[in-house]
Amino acid sequence: MQINHLTRVYRYDGIDLPVPPHLSNDPQGLRAYHASLYPAILNAEAVDAGVSGANHVTEYRRAVGTKG
Template identity: 80%
Template sequence: MQITHLTRTYRYDGIDLPVPPHLADDPASLRAYHATLYPAILNAETVDGGVSGTAHVIEYRRAVGTKG
């Protein structure tokens, strides 16, 4: 049996986003940090992208809709 340690990778629009070590365990603060880079992340949904290699991919996907 082999144990593989996975790292979390956050992705938005095909771009891997940086994860500061002090925010790695706090998803809400990390989302706020990523929103400073890409403001649309505030309204995006978080989708589990599965495992790719040694990374667990979490994607921010923009909400599609119309403004009223």
């Protein structure tokens, strides 16, 4: 049996976002941090994109639709 350790990766618009060590276990704090870099993340949906290689990927996907 082999145990693989996965690294969490957060992606927005095809860009891998930085994960500061002090926020790695705080999803809400991390989302606020990422929103300071890309404000559209506040309204985006966090979607589990699965495992890619040695990474567990979470994507922020923008809400698509019309206003009003």
